[in-house]
Amino acid sequence: MVLATLCFAVPAFAQSGSAVVDLAPIGIGIGIALAAGLCGIGQGKAIASATESVARNPGATGSIQFLLILGLAFIESLTLFTFAMIYVKIK
DSSP: OHHHHHHHHTTTTOSSTTOOOOOHHHHHHHHHHHHHHHHHHHHHHHHHHHHHHHHHOGGGHHHHHHHHHHHHHHHHHHHHHHHHHHHHHHO
8 A cells, every 4th residue: 555655646746747657567567466366266266166076076077177177268268358458458
């Protein structure tokens, strides 16, 4: 919070109005970190649940494995879409 306040306070205390602070790299870093971190947590929970369900019912391994791979693909696509949107916003 303090770092964000200091980043936004820089233009307010500037002596001349010609210097513009570009905060896009900070926002991009935060966006990528959130996307990667939260999707990693989601993938970990999905794998843990699939492993537990296979341990409880080994007969359903095929369908559980299919749904796990499908779910992991959707989670990973969210991360890739986030990276693509950030890249488009930069250019």
